[in-house]
Amino acid sequence: MFSSRACMALVCVPCKIQRCIAHESRSIITMRLNQTFRFISLLPATLLIVPALLLGTSSNGSAHPHVWVDYSLEARFDRNGLTGFQHRWVFDEMFSSQIMEMFDADSDGFFSPEEIEEVRQGAFAYLREHNYFIHIKIDGHDFTVQYVQDFHAAIDGHQVIYEFFVPCTVAAVATPKTIHLLVADMEYFVDMSFLDGGLTIQGREFVDVEHEFASGKAFSFWGGSWTPEYFTLRFHKTS
Amino acid sequence: MKTFTTVLAAVLFCLLFLGPAWSQNPFLTPPGQGQKPDQADHSNLDRNQGEPRARPRPTPTTGPKITPPFFAKIAALQRDLRQKITAYAREIQEKPWGRATWQLMALSLVYGIVHALGPGHGKSIVCSYFLSRRGTMKQALLFGNLITATHILSAVIVVLGLSWFMGRANIAAFHSVEGRLESVSYLLIMLVGVFLLGKTILEWRTTPQEHTEDCSRASTRDMLTLSLATGLMPCPGAALILLFTLSLDVFWAGLLAMVPLALGMGLTASALGVFTVGSTGLALNLSRRSKRTFILAHRIMACLGALVIIVLGASLFFGMRFS
Numbered sequence: 001m002f003s004s005r006a007c008m009a010l011v012c013v014p015c016k017i018q019r020c021i022a023h024e025s026r027s028i029i030t031m032r033l034n035q036t037f038r039f040i041s042l043l044p045a046t047l048l049i050v051p052a053l054l055l056g057t058s059s060n061g062s063a064h065p066h067v068w069v070d071y072s073l074e075a076r077f078d079r080n081g082l083t084g085f086q087h088r089w090v091f092d093e094m095f096s097s098q099i100m101e102m103f104d105a106d107s108d109g110f111f112s113p114e115e116i117e118e119v120r121q122g123a124f125a126y127l128r129e130h131n132y133f134i135h136i137k138i139d140g141h142d143f144t145v146q147y148v149q150d151f152h153a154a155i156d157g158h159q160v161i162y163e164f165f166v167p168c169t170v171a172a173v174a175t176p177k178t179i180h181l182l183v184a185d186m187e188y189f190v191d192m193s194f195l196d197g198g199l200t201i202q203g204r205e206f207v208d209v210e211h212e213f214a215s216g217k218a219f220s221f222w223g224g225s226w227t228p229e230y231f232t233l234r235f236h237k238t239s
Numbered sequence: 240m241k242t243f244t245t246v247l248a249a250v251l252f253c254l255l256f257l258g259p260a261w262s263q264n265p266f267l268t269p270p271g272q273g274q275k276p277d278q279a280d281h282s283n284l285d286r287n288q289g290e291p292r293a294r295p296r297p298t299p300t301t302g303p304k305i306t307p308p309f310f311a312k313i314a315a316l317q318r319d320l321r322q323k324i325t326a327y328a329r330e331i332q333e334k335p336w337g338r339a340t341w342q343l344m345a346l347s348l349v350y351g352i353v354h355a356l357g358p359g360h361g362k363s364i365v366c367s368y369f370l371s372r373r374g375t376m377k378q379a380l381l382f383g384n385l386i387t388a389t390h391i392l393s394a395v396i397v398v399l400g401l402s403w404f405m406g407r408a409n410i411a412a413f414h415s416v417e418g419r420l421e422s423v424s425y426l427l428i429m430l431v432g433v434f435l436l437g438k439t440i441l442e443w444r445t446t447p448q449e450h451t452e453d454c455s456r457a458s459t460r461d462m463l464t465l466s467l468a469t470g471l472m473p474c475p476g477a478a479l480i481l482l483f484t485l486s487l488d489v490f491w492a493g494l495l496a497m498v499p500l501a502l503g504m505g506l507t508a509s510a511l512g513v514f515t516v517g518s519t520g521l522a523l524n525l526s527r528r529s530k531r532t533f534i535l536a537h538r539i540m541a542c543l544g545a546l547v548i549i550v551l552g553a554s555l556f557f558g559m560r561f562s
Contacts, residue, residue: 064357065314066475067266068321092318093325094479095266097486098410122411123266130265158325189265191314 065191068092071183072198075233076165077206081172082179082235086202087134087148089162090195096160099123104155111153119153124162130185133192135230137180137218138170172207172237180218182230199231209235267411313356320350324480324496332487340492347480347496351387351503354476361386361469362511363551364428368465369515371435371544373523373537374457379516382462383509384502389470391501393420394477395494402485413478420472422556427468429552435461436545443538455541465548474504 074086091099103119104111111119127133128147136143148164155161170177183192194213201209211234215227323346330339355362365382368374374382397416401408442455477500484493519540526536 065317066264066479068318092321094321094483095410097483098479101407101409101482101486102411126268127265129268133265158329185265187265188314191318193318 065188067095067190069190069192070195070198071192072195072200073181073183073231074200074202075209075211077172077201077203077209077235079206080169081177081207081237082168082170082233084165084167084169085134085181086165087163087183088198089192090156091160091162093158096155096158099153099160100155103153109155111155116151116153119162120151124151124153124164130187132164132166133183133185133190134166135182135184135219136168138168139178140218143168172235174237174239176234176236179233179235180230181233182219182228184228194229206238207235208238209233264410264414267414313353316353317350317357320346320353324350325483328484328487328489328492331489331492335489335492340495343492343496344499348499348503350476351500351505352507353503354500355387355504355507361390361466362508364465364469364548365508365512366515367544367547367551368435368461369457369512369544370519370547371439371541372455372457372461373519374512374516376513376516378457378459378462379512380509381459382457382466383507383512384505385462385466386469387474387504387508388501389466390472390474391470391477391497391504393470394473394475394481395497397473398478398481398485402490408482408485410479410482413473413475413482417473417475417478424468424471425552425556427471427552428465429549429556431461431465431468432545432548432550432552435548436542439538439541439545455537 068091070090072088074088076083076086099119100107100109103115103122105115106112131145132148134145136145145166145168148166150163150165152163153160154163168179170179183194185192199211199213201211212232213229214232215229216232218232219230220227324343327339327343327346330337331343365379365386368382369379397413397420398408401412401416405412439455477497480496480500481490481493484490484496522540523533523537526532
């Protein structure tokens with residue numbers, strides 16, 4: 001009695017519902033997928049924004065060099081071992097002109113002892129706050145530079161030169177001692193660069209010493225992304 | 240509103256005089272309170288090696304505030320450029336209006352481009368503003384140049400003012416003024432950020448969903464305010480050139496060099512601005528296919544940009560006090 005069409009309809013009702021549900025859910029899934037895709041497609045654009053922001057915001061207002069210094073060093077030894085390091089800092093002309101402007105009151109191109117004392121108080125002593133930009137490790141242990149000696153300032157042509165001694169006594173024994181020395185301003189207002197061939201050693205007769213200027217593990221920052229060059233001195237008592 | 244402006248003006252005025260009167264130059268910056276500078280009597284500590292070791296100071300473990308090697312390259316380039324600038328300035332001293340004058344101008348342009356690549360100089364403000372507000376390429380060019388122009392103009396005014404009142408200006412005097420202006424500038428940046436965030440949230444809550452086809456646009460008024468707030472802090476790089484030429488008695492050449500310097504720095508800042516406008520535009524266009532994503536994307540960016548401005552201002556403001 002049933003017509004084939006009705007039969008088909010009967011059979012197909014649950015089927016249709018099922019298909020309908022399947023279609024619905026598929027469309028929801030597609031929608032979700034589309035949304036996710038759109039979010040993912042946003043990523044490259046976001047990736048473009050991030051470096052722009054990072055470049056812009058990477059650091060604070062004036063943390064880039066405004067003073068340039070060429071430094072050279074003398075490591076001094078006596079019969080007991082290392083006594084310390086004599087530093088010589090040569091300033092760039094622009095900052096030099098300002099130091100002269102402020103402290104060479106008589107503009108005679110020469111710093112008198114009184115003027116040197118003024119330079120020390122007004123444009124050097126504050127560096128103690130930054131350990132004079134000197135970072136020392138003795139056999140891996142930090143040695144903090146708290147004071148310096150024999151400060152001297154001079155004018156050479158258009159440039160100002162600071163000279164001072166950093167005491168750091170390390171006894172020389174039979175087993176080798178290792179000293180790492182980094183000169184750098186961590187705030188990066190001052191750019192410290194080592195003058196080629198600027199390391200001399202005084203008192204070679206007392207110790208066997210070898211040295212190198214290279215980057216390595218002793219001073220490595222930002223998970224190794226900044227590895228500045230520093231000095232490594234290895235010495236032991238001459239037998 | 241009027242009362243608020245008056246109070247704000249009063250606070251800023253006080254800050255100008257009570258604020259820290261120094262900048263970051265480590266050679267000329269007195270140590271923070273409670274810490275004594277190096278005294279002559281330290282020289283007799285040398286016999287007592289134990290003493291300095293007894294109070295160890297924090298050794299650098301966090302690393303410098305730079306991200307080398309990119310910045311190291313910039314620094315090396317700046318060093319060369321600055322050396323050339325000093326050489327040309329000396330030549331100008333010998334022979335005004337000679338070839339050196341034009342070389343100095345050309346060099347200042349290059350120096351400006353390179354100098355502005357370093358941190359600071361309002362680039363971050365330009366970028367975060369265009370993240371927060373949708374701008375056009377023209378606006379990016381305008382904002383980038385405006386912000387560096389005020390930055391340099393401020394240096395010119397400070398140096399001129401100092402030489403006017405003191406006879407001869409020097410870097411220490413400049414830093415003392417810079418330090419005061421800095422704190423005011425950072426506070427203003429923070430306030431503008433808060434204002435932008437507040438405006439974003441207000442728009443968000445008052446505009447019904449169906450009307451949010453368009454996102455908040457950059458306005459000249461905002462850009463002008465931000466330029467004044469950021470540029471208030473004088474550019475130390477520009478000041479050094481000015482002071483150097485002043486000490487050589489060729490101040491006019493230094494002043495003239497400020498124009499190409501500002502243009503060069505403006506080029507860098509506006510290039511970054513154009514880049515941000517382009518990438519935020521791209522992000523928003525991609526999200527435009529779905530209205531919800533679009534609204535979400537632009538709201539997130541609007542808030543994020545304003546937040547970055549607040550965080551920048553705050554970290555600089557409090558950073559310089561408590562660091």
